Amino acid sequence: MLSLQGEARFNRRAVKVAEAQRRVLEAVQPLPPETAALWRCGGRYLAQSCEATVDWPPFARAGMDGYAVHAADTAQATAEQPAVLRVTGTVAAGQVYAGTVQPGTAVRIMTGAAVPAGADAVVMLEQTAEAAEPGAQAVLVKAPAVPGQNVAPRGEEFRCGAVIARPGTRLGPGHIAHLGTFGYAEVQVHRRPRVAIFATGTELLPVGAPLAPGRIRDSNSAMIAALVESCGGEAIPLGHIADDPAAVSLALEAALDEADAVITTGGVSVGDYDVMAVIMRNLRGAAATRAGAEDPEGAAHDLLGAVVREGAQLELPGQGAVPRGAGHGLLFDKVAMRPGSPTSAAMVNGKPLWALSGNPGACHVGFELFVRPALRRMQGSSSPLHRTVNARLGAAVRKGSPHDRYVRAVLGERDGLWTAELLAFNKSSMMASLPEANALVRIPAGPEGAEAGAEVTALLLGPLHE
Amino acid sequence: MLSLQGEARFNRRAVKVAEAQRRVLEAVQPLPPETAALWRCGGRYLAQSCEATVDWPPFARAGMDGYAVHAADTAQATAEQPAVLRVTGTVAAGQVYAGTVQPGTAVRIMTGAAVPAGADAVVMLEQTAEAAEPGAQAVLVKAPAVPGQNVAPRGEEFRCGAVIARPGTRLGPGHIAHLGTFGYAEVQVHRRPRVAIFATGTELLPVGAPLAPGRIRDSNSAMIAALVESCGGEAIPLGHIADDPAAVSLALEAALDEADAVITTGGVSVGDYDVMAVIMRNLRGAAATRAGAEDPEGAAHDLLGAVVREGAQLELPGQGAVPRGAGHGLLFDKVAMRPGSPTSAAMVNGKPLWALSGNPGACHVGFELFVRPALRRMQGSSSPLHRTVNARLGAAVRKGSPHDRYVRAVLGERDGLWTAELLAFNKSSMMASLPEANALVRIPAGPEGAEAGAEVTALLLGPLHE
Structure with missing residues (x-):
């Protein structure tokens, strides 16, 4: 035996x-990587590189509901003396306006629609009023527009080919929004x-x-x-x-x-x-x-x-x-x-x-x-170690140790400072404080312990956010 | 229509x-609540109150491998002049020693075992050596023990009946350790x-x-x-x-x-x-x-x-x-x-x-x-709103707003301070910075914006810890 x-x-x-x-x-x-549906990828680690597959936005995009105009036509507009523009059409999100906006005219446009050729600004609906001109629909613009107003130009956020997520990235909701935008219905994750x-x-x-x-x-x-x-x-x-x-x-x-x-x-x-x-x-x-x-x-x-x-x-x-x-x-x-x-x-x-x-x-x-x-x-993480921060110790540690100690702690904020309150310092066997801990504080080896207010390194463990 | x-x-x-x-x-x-196996409850919200079902520890518990002794017998012990104690038995974790430890004797004991009656301290194995006395096994104790040393008394961590988790608590690994300790193999969660x-x-x-x-x-x-x-x-x-x-x-x-x-x-x-x-x-x-x-x-x-x-x-x-x-x-x-x-x-x-x-x-x-x-x-949360902290703004915000703004930000630490770097302040439509954000910073309504270094309230969103 x-x-x-x-x-x-x-x-x-x-x-x-x-x-x-x-x-x-x-x-x-x-x-090894496996294929997963995009919407189920939250928390997974990417096993591929993902790029923007198109300029983003892919076209000059209206940021507001209102009217696509020539900004110069509205330069003098006020509530009392509005600019009067002839409305030549409407473009909803998803549509493309076939014509060109001429000076003196406007096209009704919805948020997210492609700004028609010729127009260089969008006036928000709340700054307009409808007006009937003899023989043609018209809009009153009650405030001056500046060129580019409420228009996101093509490629403003991403250029085609730009890397949007690298291998080893932990995918959060924001990454998933990007990947969806560029057509990644499925992705390779570890x-x-x-x-x-x-x-x-x-x-x-x-x-x-x-x-x-x-x-x-x-x-x-x-x-x-x-x-x-x-x-x-x-x-x-x-x-x-x-x-x-x-x-x-x-x-x-x-x-x-x-x-x-x-x-x-x-x-x-x-x-x-x-x-x-x-x-x-x-x-x-x-x-x-x-x-x-x-x-x-x-x-x-x-x-x-x-x-x-x-x-x-x-x-x-x-x-x-x-x-x-x-x-x-x-x-x-x-x-x-x-x-x-x-x-x-x-x-x-x-x-x-x-x-x-x-x-x-x-x-x-x-x-x-x-x-x-x-x-x-x-899982492929490119940054597997805990994030650390410098925090102030809430209370003194009186006991030295021949080895570094890793002490459970509550990390928080007081007067704008990162603070760490140690839990169960003297009794490593104690489990009473396990649920409260959101960090491990490193107390370096030494004969002295550490003073209250001393700067210590804290490893962030769990959700600080709830 | x-x-x-x-x-x-x-x-x-x-x-x-x-x-x-x-x-x-x-x-x-x-x-409504449902029953879930304890080990699958991470992240779920408790729908019941849970109490300690026994004092914890349930018995005086050895915190080290070594020998259960009368501390007084070792008061003069040194490496050169060790105390010599007759070993009358062994108690492993899970066992109960039937007898009582008499003065001048010791019982070999393992971490987690119940400290036998009579003994008031545990000497760690590394501070002992085996010695053969004529006719009986003996141990040499090379350092003095103090009463209570390496012994967790019954009830030190929890008293029977104490509440260990309340309804609405989000269960983390630490809660699950407690619930397991007290016999909750299944729990009610929303x-x-x-x-x-x-x-x-x-x-x-x-x-x-x-x-x-x-x-x-x-x-x-x-x-x-x-x-x-x-x-x-x-x-x-x-x-x-x-x-x-x-x-x-x-x-x-x-x-x-x-x-x-x-x-x-x-x-x-x-x-x-x-x-x-x-x-x-x-x-x-x-x-x-x-x-x-x-x-x-x-x-x-x-x-x-x-x-x-x-x-x-x-x-x-x-x-x-x-x-x-x-x-x-x-x-x-x-x-x-x-x-x-x-x-x-x-x-x-x-x-x-x-x-x-x-x-x-x-x-x-x-x-x-x-x-x-x-x-x-x-899900039953008793604290559903985001946790907030006070943080310093990394850069000035030049633009006022008639309404409070909630701006995506990266919350971090610099020189021990909570800091917030705003992302995409001027373009709420921008999604380029969505993945980086781990907080929303509230910029109060007003004509001025906010100065660099100003104290702002930040809502913690996502994992700060990885």
Whole structure:
């Protein structure tokens, strides 16, 4: 039987957060493109370049309902002394006026219609009145028009051929308006990653089960599923598994078969039953063996199976040397941060595997720092890392730390300043404040903590807008 | 035949933005609750109150892998002079240790396990070493522990019965973690609104069609669909319809049958073919007739049908008097703002109908100000309006306006300040900057505009976080 114990569990080398992020982002690749209907593309990442297929507007376009005129004809117009113009026709949106507007005449025009040849301005309807001239319909213009007034010239907004959206752009409603304008009824977007999720831990019960002494419910799986969906992934929650290496190994293999990525939670620290820690340790050697593996599928099976059969503990040669696109091997199994230092990541046959902490707060931080950017990258994002801002700390942090801390916070505005109120600084296990957090604040390593009002870097997590 | 023209089209009375929002929010009601699996509830609005069903943690819980001890036994411990404690057993997460920890002894314990009776601290594994005493396993403790160290006492985070989420809360991953912890495998959330969308305009072509002279593609429908989905609605894009009152009226009736709400775009201004303006005008009188209507279905049919049959133009008695929950009648058909002043809204048999501008920029503003809050409210949101912040204007606005302006902007951070860079201030029709906008900045009415650095109110629109 495999022993999960032994001193090897302490032999993890911590990498810095930025290095761990770099390794994950270099290891994962965008998923293949697929075709999607334009109106369903909100939140998806573009897998093609899109250009303006015509000048926009495609013709000089009326911006108001009113009359197309020669501006010079109205130069002296007032409410008391209106200009009187003969109305020679009407052009609705979608129509094209066949003639040319002559001096002294006007054409009734609707918003969005093509401004007829000859006219150089549109007078809004509210500045006109109808007048009957003997034998011809006429309009009274009660204010002077200037050339170009209420006319959007052809090509004012876009020139034909201009790039309107690049590969890797996350499509919002505004992009969709542009793509619709230029005829992209369907677009190429990267496939959404299918992400299998399971929790390890003999103490776990399903969420729907009654509690029992010493037991807790698996709340992390549902939280991770919601996090996965919040960044465009499709969550596949697979439940929870006891701390049994054979069972966990089999579950991992099945999950890797079915999904594009796997997230586990729990069992990643230095406890006697920390099965994910052992599985990750066995992947340390995988990068070295990959080149010689003739059957990647079989190799994966062996490497995970080895946990059960041999407990092999190989060293990853030259940590940090995982090449771009590496398909197999440990990426890191310790990060120089708090909370979540045992957070681990590996590639297994080209698919990422994250082993997050079972502690809800550390699990959340691990997801945000190492999973969310990678899931964005798998969707083709050209800017997968969190946006950061400089914010003022609302209250002092009295406690130093040998490692950078990533503390949940509420980011807001006070007197026009970006402010950050820290939540649960001293208790990384606390989950009470999880719902309120909309940012992670980085408190740099050091003996002192930080003063109230100190400038800190905040990673924007979730919707600040509602 | 119905004439869409005539002076009545100018007889609209503008209401202020806040008043228009109030009318919409008072008219719409939350949709009925439905049961949803917890892990699928991200972004949904809670239709029940949820309480902690147990103290949390439910037992004194080890926060580290290590040993449960009497802290007093380790008071003098150092690396050179460790305390030696006899190990009487092991407790893994999920197990309960049957005995009591006696002075001079320790129990090996894993993160998340219940701390055995007697023990008052947990020493982390890294501060211990194994030692063999004659006849009994022992542990060396190399640093003093203080009482409570690495132990989360029962009830530290939540007391049984405490409210963890209230009705109207938008559920994020953090809420889902809480709900899972307390056994809510399913929760009651409000149904998502099904929102039918169509564009009116003879000039419109399907997005997939080649352009023709004077014609443009219907890009607004796809943009609105993406906006609807971005606030939790289910979009039902129904395409576009020519400016024909009978066709539009029939399409509206069909849409209202199928959906919980309808959004149209275009035909809402004062042009000769602005069919939505006429339909809305006919709804002006509806609130007055509602009390006497015995058959609401029939009444709706009549009121929309009347557009075709009679062109009835009734006045809404006492604008602003639409009672809360009013099921039928115009809410407003002009708003004192730019762009989008012709934006209109009505209730038809208890369902909201918005007639947005056909101008993409004005359509976008109308959606954000009057549709998004209502769709949130239909999902039960307890805070449906946009969050606002005070921000500094990046550049001066030289142009005054008789009405408040809502200008697309990029909200960001510079030197710790919230800053707003306006986009497309002078051209409300411009859609070129739609994708970049993450806020709407309110420029108050006045002759002057605003100075660079002036404090303005910004409505947060979209994801600031990526």
